[in-house]
Amino acid sequence: MFKKINNLSKSAxxxxxxxxxxxxxxxxxxxxxxMREGVTQVSRDVFELHMLIFYICVAIGAVVFSVMFYxxxxxxxxxxxxxxxxxxSTKLEVAWTIIPFLVLIAMAVxxxxxxxxxxxxxxxxxxxxxxxxxxxxxYKYLEDDINFFSNxxxxxxxxYNLVPKGENYLLEVDEPLIIPVDTRVRFLITANDVIHxxxxxxxxxxxxxxxxxxxxxWTRAEETGIYRGNCTELCGKNHGFMPVVVKVVEKDEYNxxxxxxxxxxxxxxxxxxxxxSLGELTERGEGVYQKNCVxxxxxNGEGLPPIFPALAGSDIVMFDKDRNVEILMxxxxxxxxxxxxxxLSEVDMAAVITYTRQAWGNAENGDGVYVVPSDIVEYxxxxx
Amino acid sequence: MSSVIxxxxxxxxxxxxxxxxxxxxxxxxxxxxxxxxxxxxxxFLIGGAMAMVIRAELFQPGMQIVQPEFYNxxxxxxxxxxxxxxxxxxxxxxANWLIPMMVGAPDMALPRLNNLSFWLLPFAFGILxxxxxxxxGAPNFGWTFYAxxxxxxxxxxxxxxxxxxxxxxxxxxxGSINVIVTIMNMRAPGMDLMKMPLFVxxxxxxxxxxxxxxxxxxxxxxxxxxxxxxxxxxxNAAGGGDPVLFQHIFWFFGHxxxxxxxxxxxxxxxxxxxxxxxxxxxxxxxxVWAMLSIAILSFVVWAHHMFTVGxxxxxxxxxxxxxxxxxxxxxxxVFNWVATMFKGxxxxxxxxxxxxxxxxxxTIGGFSGLMLSIVPADxxxxxxxxxxAHFHYVLVPGSIFSIMAAVYYWIPKWTGNMYDERMGRLHxxxxxxxxxxxxxxxxxxxxxxxxxxxxxxxxQFADWNMVSTAGAFLFGASQILFLFIVLKTVxxxxxxxPQVWEGARGLEWSVESPAPYxxxxxxxxxx
Numbered sequence: 001m002f003k004k005i006n007n008l009s010k011s012a013x014x015x016x017x018x019x020x021x022x023x024x025x026x027x028x029x030x031x032x033x034x035m036r037e038g039v040t041q042v043s044r045d046v047f048e049l050h051m052l053i054f055y056i057c058v059a060i061g062a063v064v065f066s067v068m069f070y071x072x073x074x075x076x077x078x079x080x081x082x083x084x085x086x087x088x089s090t091k092l093e094v095a096w097t098i099i100p101f102l103v104l105i106a107m108a109v110x111x112x113x114x115x116x117x118x119x120x121x122x123x124x125x126x127x128x129x130x131x132x133x134x135x136x137x138x139y140k141y142l143e144d145d146i147n148f149f150s151n152x153x154x155x156x157x158x159x160y161n162l163v164p165k166g167e168n169y170l171l172e173v174d175e176p177l178i179i180p181v182d183t184r185v186r187f188l189i190t191a192n193d194v195i196h197x198x199x200x201x202x203x204x205x206x207x208x209x210x211x212x213x214x215x216x217x218w219t220r221a222e223e224t225g226i227y228r229g230n231c232t233e234l235c236g237k238n239h240g241f242m243p244v245v246v247k248v249v250e251k252d253e254y255n256x257x258x259x260x261x262x263x264x265x266x267x268x269x270x271x272x273x274x275x276x277s278l279g280e281l282t283e284r285g286e287g288v289y290q291k292n293c294v295x296x297x298x299x300n301g302e303g304l305p306p307i308f309p310a311l312a313g314s315d316i317v318m319f320d321k322d323r324n325v326e327i328l329m330x331x332x333x334x335x336x337x338x339x340x341x342x343x344l345s346e347v348d349m350a351a352v353i354t355y356t357r358q359a360w361g362n363a364e365n366g367d368g369v370y371v372v373p374s375d376i377v378e379y380x381x382x383x384x
Numbered sequence: 385m386s387s388v389i390x391x392x393x394x395x396x397x398x399x400x401x402x403x404x405x406x407x408x409x410x411x412x413x414x415x416x417x418x419x420x421x422x423x424x425x426x427x428f429l430i431g432g433a434m435a436m437v438i439r440a441e442l443f444q445p446g447m448q449i450v451q452p453e454f455y456n457x458x459x460x461x462x463x464x465x466x467x468x469x470x471x472x473x474x475x476x477x478x479a480n481w482l483i484p485m486m487v488g489a490p491d492m493a494l495p496r497l498n499n500l501s502f503w504l505l506p507f508a509f510g511i512l513x514x515x516x517x518x519x520x521g522a523p524n525f526g527w528t529f530y531a532x533x534x535x536x537x538x539x540x541x542x543x544x545x546x547x548x549x550x551x552x553x554x555x556x557x558x559g560s561i562n563v564i565v566t567i568m569n570m571r572a573p574g575m576d577l578m579k580m581p582l583f584v585x586x587x588x589x590x591x592x593x594x595x596x597x598x599x600x601x602x603x604x605x606x607x608x609x610x611x612x613x614x615x616x617x618x619x620n621a622a623g624g625g626d627p628v629l630f631q632h633i634f635w636f637f638g639h640x641x642x643x644x645x646x647x648x649x650x651x652x653x654x655x656x657x658x659x660x661x662x663x664x665x666x667x668x669x670x671x672v673w674a675m676l677s678i679a680i681l682s683f684v685v686w687a688h689h690m691f692t693v694g695x696x697x698x699x700x701x702x703x704x705x706x707x708x709x710x711x712x713x714x715x716x717x718v719f720n721w722v723a724t725m726f727k728g729x730x731x732x733x734x735x736x737x738x739x740x741x742x743x744x745x746x747t748i749g750g751f752s753g754l755m756l757s758i759v760p761a762d763x764x765x766x767x768x769x770x771x772x773a774h775f776h777y778v779l780v781p782g783s784i785f786s787i788m789a790a791v792y793y794w795i796p797k798w799t800g801n802m803y804d805e806r807m808g809r810l811h812x813x814x815x816x817x818x819x820x821x822x823x824x825x826x827x828x829x830x831x832x833x834x835x836x837x838x839x840x841x842x843x844q845f846a847d848w849n850m851v852s853t854a855g856a857f858l859f860g861a862s863q864i865l866f867l868f869i870v871l872k873t874v875x876x877x878x879x880x881x882p883q884v885w886e887g888a889r890g891l892e893w894s895v896e897s898p899a900p901y902x903x904x905x906x907x908x909x910x911x
Contacts (some may be wrong), residue, residue, distance in 0.1 A: 032832055032844060033828035033829075033831065033832055033848075034828075034831050034832070035761075035764055035831045035832075036832075036833070042760075045760070046760045046761055046763065046764060049758060049760055049761050050755070050758075050761045050764065053754065053755050053758055053761065054755065057751035057754060057755065060751075061747065061748070061751060064718060064719070064722060064747065065744060065747075067722050067726065068722045068725060068740075068743065068744075071722065071725040071726045071727070071728070071730070072725065072730060072740065075661075075725065075726065075727055075728050075729065075730055076729075076730050076731070076732075077662070077729045077730060077731040080727070080728070080729050080730075081729055082729065083661065083662045083663040083727065083728045083729035084663065084727040084728070085663070085664065086727070087663075087664045087665065087666050087667065087668075087724075088666070088667055088668075088669075089666075089667070092723070093667055093670045093716070096715065096716060096719045097712055097715075097716060100711060100712050100715045101712055104708045104709070104711060104712070107708065107754075107758065108704070108705060108708060111704065111758045111759065111760060111761075112701055112704070114760040115697065115700060115701065115704070115759050115760050116697065118760060118763070119697040119700075134537075158446070159446055159447055159840060160446065160447055161446040161447075161448065165445060165446065165843060167843070168842075169445065169842055169843050170445075170840060170841065170842050171842050193532070193537065194530075194532050194533040194536075194537050195530055195532075195533065195627060197692060197766075197767065199767075199835070201764060201833050204760070204763055204764055205763070206692050206763045206764065206766055206767075207692055207694060208692050208693045208694060210621075210627055210628060210693065210694070211532065211621045211622070211627060212621020212622070212625075212626070212627065213621070213627075213628065213694065215693075215694035216694075229833075230833070230835045230838075231835070232692075232766065232767040232768070232835045232836075233530070233767060234456070234525065234526045234530070234533065234837045235533060236456075236524075236525075236533060236537060237452045237453050237456065237524075238452060239452075239456075239837060239838065240452065240835075240837075240838035240839050240840050240841070241452075241840070304453065305519070305520075306519050306520050306539075306540065307520055307539055335536075336537055
């Protein structure tokens with residue numbers, strides 16, 4: 001029995017060895033297990049710093065552990081029945097205090113240099129405000145007056161394993177941030193509700209987005225491409241579902257995109273003027289609801305009480321149109337409900353309110369009053 | 385009440401009262417130590433079960449077992465329970481059992497306070513765990529409970545969480561006062577400060593750290609309470625408050641807290657290596673000075689947890705350099721342990737196996753800590769699985785291995801029975817493999833870009849998450865074996881001699897095994 005157990009512990013050790021060998025076959029690409037070098041000067045500096053510190057640690061570890069394992073094999077009770085009695089040595093103590101100190105200085109010098117580089121807060125050629133929301137990002141191009149939200153575009157069915165997962169599972173959005181290559185872009189990062197953190201590994205940028213504060217970061221991407229990152233500060237339920245996607249494009253392409261975005265804004269204004277039927281509004285509203293509201297209020301409108309109240313059967317949604325509009329526009333102080341005034345266009349705002357007032361039997365059980373875009377325009381006018 | 389005590393007076397020299405009342409009313413340091421140790425083991429299993437929920441959900445990409453809200457509750461409670469319920473009370477239990485015996489005192493200096501500080505704990509954790517059944521669920525904002533996620537956006541149970549943290553803090557402060565008073569006043573004649581066993585030294589320093597920072601934690605949660613219920617805006621930017629202030633206060637507590645969970649381990653490991661290498665510790669004085677320096681430095685490095693909040697360059701540089709400096713005294717400790725083994729006469733009983741693993745794996749955790757201190761690199765590591773790997777390396781094969789080592793080392797003294805050596809070794813190897821399979825791959829997935837506190841992840845992290853989960857279940861299951869070994873030892877086994885271990889030094893080995901209910905009623909003489 002005992003022998004068996006001893007054998008077991010040996011085979012456990014072999015299993016560990018096997019495990020450490022197994023991956024090199026399966027995942028031949030070891031680079032996938034290391035930090036990314038990225039596509040900026042800063043990200044490459046950071047990568048080199050990371051490797052430098054790593055190798056220094058490996059070297060120190062090799063020295064310390066070989067002395068230790070040598071002692072463990074050479075000075076066992078069997079091989080060395082009579083232990084030495086030496087102890088205390090001021091010389092040695094001083095040596096192993098001073099030498100590590102010098103090694104640390106060797107690390108601190110390049111680290112401080114790179115950090116100073118990163119902390120250059122000169123203005124960018126393009127300045128973009130990044131705002132974290134539960135659970136999406138807003139990008140505002142300060143020079144061009146463009147702004148939009150960037151939501152996770154992975155299907156809920158992929159998350160709940162009903163359909164196969166796509167290649168960029170959880171790392172894809174409906175509208176990525178677009179910046180031109182070889183251009184100094186400065187980010188002004190803040191948040192609307194709780195603390196988020198905006199991370200793009202390939203730029204080596206990770207800055208917390210904090211309500212009431214504006215943090216800055218900058219980059220100069222040297223290669224076009226799509227770079228994916230995440231929110232890296234726990235921000236509630238869907239913290240894991242608000243990726244960052246940045247598309248770096250040629251400068252011409254960027255300028256075209258800016259023009260297209262501006263035209264889009266004009267078209268949206270035209271839509272606001274249009275006469276909307278109940279059916280059109282409800283249909284559009286359902287899409288808006290799925291993108292912006294389901295995370296909390298759920299597809300069936302039941303919410304997740306008590307933090308995220310139900311909309312199905314809610315007195316406000318069924319009977320109080322004015323309060324309904326006010327909540328969407330202003331948010332609810334002291335609760336998770338944020339203001340959507342800047343997130344949704346007048347059309348989308350009216351559509352989503354109309355949808356919630358029509359869906360889940362709310363129209364049948366309530367007053368059935370619906371909201372049109374001009375109501376929102378009216379609400380936004382300064383009150384005298 | 386006094387008549388009860390009177391009527392039991394005669395029993396005092398024979399042993400404890402019988403039944404449940406023995407444990408409820410006990411003022412005996414050994415009984416209270418036992419209570420603390422069993423309590424912490426129960427919490428270790430509960431917190432561990434939560435870890436299993438987390439790892440099971442992460443076994444594959446996609447949501448399978450729990451919803452994201454519940455996942456966040458699990459990771460929050462896992463952290464809180466392991467830190468405040470498992471590691472800290474286990475060290476207090478060891479302090480209770482060992483400090484009086486090590487300094488030659490008959491008991492702790494304040495026995496009734498001792499009883500109170502233990503019996504507060506079941507209530508604190510009862511309240512915390514009951515929040516799982518409240519409307520809106522348990523706290524879901526991480527064990528670091530950053531505002532405003534933990535204030536404006538928190539579930540209603542946050543108020544119970546705050547109350548529970550207050551009770552834990554009160555318990556810790558009372559326990560620390562007791563440790564300091566005992567060590568300062570009740571040492572046997574001849575035992576100067578610089579002759580104290582290192583475990584006693586490590587706890588003296590730890591107790592001062594606790595008294596310094598527990599009130600800071602209490603302040604932080606009180607400010608949260610005010611923000612939530614009384615209309616203040618300490619941490620609410622909309623009211624002129626500062627969410628970053630919360631993090632400064634929290635980590636001013638939190639960083640010394642990290643050392644509270646490792647300093648007693650340093651003490652334990654020093655004793656065990658000395659015993660099984662059969663050679664005096666290489667540099668006792670430098671070990672004491674190293675612990676003192678680590679404790680003092682722990683007050684000036686807190687913002688290294690916050691490198692990404694947007695501090696000014698000067699602050700980032702200061703906290704980076706100060707943090708790197710901690711590597712020096714930590715290195716001194718590791719070098720001393722290795723120098724103690726060098727030319728010793730080493731045997732590999734279970735406590736020594738755990739101690740050797742501690743030295744290696746804690747050092748690996750130290751290396752990743754050093755890497756994390758490098759601010760530009762930290763911008764990439766921060767809040768990824770690299771950090772998760774780092775702190776689990778210092779807490780699991782660090783703190784928790786030291787606690788297991790301590791249990792195997794001193795259990796013959798506590799119970800009078802030897803534990804089953806072969807089973808102990810099996811437990812060690814299973815835990816060792818489990819811990820490494822769980823946490824080593826997390827370094828890689830962290831570097832490759834997987835953020836922490838994510839219930840779901842991109843496909844490239846799938847393989848290693850699966851390995852990590854397998855390791856976690858192996859580690860979890862082997863702790864059932866640990867429970868079995870401890871129970872078996874309590875119930876019987878080969879009788880232990882007073883000396884127990886050939887190379888052991890210290891007053892606790894001069895009394896019988898099991899240690900009588902009352903030891904050192906007259907102080908021993910120390911040369």
